[in-house]
Amino acid sequence: MALSQTEVLAGLAEIVNEETGIDTSSVQMDKSFVDDLDIDSISMLTIVMNAEGKFGVTIPEEKVADLKTVGDAVNFITDAQ
Amino acid sequence: MTRKIVVTGLGATTPLGGDVQTTWRALLAGESGITTLEQEWVARHQLPVTFAGQAKVKAKDVLSVPETKRLDPSSQFALIAAREAWADAGTPEVDPERLAVEFATGIGGVWTLLDAYDTLNEHGPRRVLPMTVPMLMPNGPAAAIGMDIAARGGVRTAVSACASSTEAIANAITRLQSGDIDIVVAGGCEAAIHPLPIAAFASMHAVSRNNENPAQASRPYDVARDGFVMGEGAGALVIETEEHAKARGAKIYAYLVGGAVTSDAHHITAPDPEGTGAARAVIAALKQAGAAVEEVVHINAHATSTPVGDIAEYTALKRVFGDHLEKICVSATKSSTGHLLGGAGAIEAIFTVLALHERLAPPTINLDNQDPAIPLDVVTAPRKLPAGEILAISNSFGFGGHNAVVAFKSAN
Numbered sequence: 001m002a003l004s005q006t007e008v009l010a011g012l013a014e015i016v017n018e019e020t021g022i023d024t025s026s027v028q029m030d031k032s033f034v035d036d037l038d039i040d041s042i043s044m045l046t047i048v049m050n051a052e053g054k055f056g057v058t059i060p061e062e063k064v065a066d067l068k069t070v071g072d073a074v075n076f077i078t079d080a081q
Numbered sequence: 082m083t084r085k086i087v088v089t090g091l092g093a094t095t096p097l098g099g100d101v102q103t104t105w106r107a108l109l110a111g112e113s114g115i116t117t118l119e120q121e122w123v124a125r126h127q128l129p130v131t132f133a134g135q136a137k138v139k140a141k142d143v144l145s146v147p148e149t150k151r152l153d154p155s156s157q158f159a160l161i162a163a164r165e166a167w168a169d170a171g172t173p174e175v176d177p178e179r180l181a182v183e184f185a186t187g188i189g190g191v192w193t194l195l196d197a198y199d200t201l202n203e204h205g206p207r208r209v210l211p212m213t214v215p216m217l218m219p220n221g222p223a224a225a226i227g228m229d230i231a232a233r234g235g236v237r238t239a240v241s242a243c244a245s246s247t248e249a250i251a252n253a254i255t256r257l258q259s260g261d262i263d264i265v266v267a268g269g270c271e272a273a274i275h276p277l278p279i280a281a282f283a284s285m286h287a288v289s290r291n292n293e294n295p296a297q298a299s300r301p302y303d304v305a306r307d308g309f310v311m312g313e314g315a316g317a318l319v320i321e322t323e324e325h326a327k328a329r330g331a332k333i334y335a336y337l338v339g340g341a342v343t344s345d346a347h348h349i350t351a352p353d354p355e356g357t358g359a360a361r362a363v364i365a366a367l368k369q370a371g372a373a374v375e376e377v378v379h380i381n382a383h384a385t386s387t388p389v390g391d392i393a394e395y396t397a398l399k400r401v402f403g404d405h406l407e408k409i410c411v412s413a414t415k416s417s418t419g420h421l422l423g424g425a426g427a428i429e430a431i432f433t434v435l436a437l438h439e440r441l442a443p444p445t446i447n448l449d450n451q452d453p454a455i456p457l458d459v460v461t462a463p464r465k466l467p468a469g470e471i472l473a474i475s476n477s478f479g480f481g482g483h484n485a486v487v488a489f490k491s492a493n
Contacts, residue, residue: 017146018146018147018150019147019150019151020147021145021146021147042211042212045211046210046211046212049207049208049210049211052207053208
């Protein structure tokens, strides 16, 4: 069963927290991975990989650069399920 | 000008304890850190060796989740030990460009490398973690420490198997004598209790197979010794010029007065039975210390508990010290800790420093029947060291014919 946007956000926040230590409550839809959360490219790749495993989706490499905000990623994963 | 060099901070995580004091007290109490491995992979691979010296405190209980995810276990141990040493040194305010790291490993990120290979085989290249390369590289532990304390004076990694971390400490002397830096975090780590290294060491008949009695398996100098016991963990020492230490009012554990590295060019794994390369390293370290052999009162021996290695080291020591060897008390602390490979020299340097600082040589356990071919004065219960200015050395030798020796002098 597909997860809701809220559930995907919560799951993604957990992944971000485990990789970077950033508090889950800071991982909000309007936050930029780079500008707001200060996540480097190698961490971003790890987060994407873990998200693929957790949500059972494929995020193409060329798509990763378009995922600027947490919301971009949540929407992509929600739609791709 | 030769600068005097001092040790001002100690840190460790070992099979005996998660910090220096816990480790040292357990060592003095004659405890063993060697236990049966409960991991499922021991039975799955039908390993011929089923025990090791696992770190007493798990790294994940000390570090943050991101640190445990982004660092190989070897780097995790390194970071824990280095942070303790740095705090013990008083968290010095230093010029980052005059702060260096000399941190060794024997094998590097073996868990990361082999886990990644399993992932590649099972799930394909898209599942291989992006952090795999920085996690498996042998300079990873040194780099992690360098980032943590903002060391910009050079971060280096000596890799010489089981001599690695003693070589790293010797390298720290060279760096400090150059005048380019004031302070170094030196030491080494290992996290290789993984089925492949265990199988590989067993395959070459280097490790004990005393599966029934793990705590008695590491028995240097005993007639029944049958190989070393793998250990894991890390040791770190803050080492600086005396001038720098005194200017900041640091406590001083001991002087680091000599460090030397030689090589056998004899055999890839077997020690030179004549012990000439090892003897040259001891002599060179004492020469750098400006000390006579008669000044040495204590040796923390390499003594891994292999049949040939323990005799070869004795032969080397006899060559250097002659009759004076009878007056030197020798501790073989791998009997308690197991062999930390690239971390061994670091924790044994710490034990040597503490022996001088507390005037107390730590015991060697499991010595039930001393090999008559090795008539050393082996410490079997904590032994008082004499008052006055005293000298001690710590030896480490590694596959590849590496010999490294460091010499410390009492400061109190």
